[in-house]
Amino acid sequence: AGSAKSSKRGRVQSATSNLSEQDNKTISDLKEKVSELEKKISTMEDLVDDDTKVEHKESMIGDMFNFVNLRKRVDGCEESLQSHAKLIDGLRKEIKDLNSYKFYLD
DSSP states (O other), rough: OOHHHHHHHHHHHHHHHSSSHHHHHHHHHHHHHHHHHHHHHHHHHHOOHHHHHHHHHHHHHHHHHHHHHHHHHHHHHHHHHHHHHHHHHHHHHHHHHHHHHHHHHH
């Protein structure tokens, strides 16, 4: 494992030596910016205590659970509306048929 890391470092060093000075500066700047962002994120995470983080995660889980339940209820309502619409369409057709028979009987 140690020789694999050292050979990887050798490839990285040889790859970076093939880059222009501007490219190396850009990579160095990006590394510095990433490091600064990691520090900021760490500082922000330290501002919120663990209990609040747990409460937030539990709240998110509860919200997801409620969303899933609501989605199931909406799906059930949609199926019910479709079956009622079919029933109403069937009744309309029967009423129309009855009216046409009534016309012939009169």
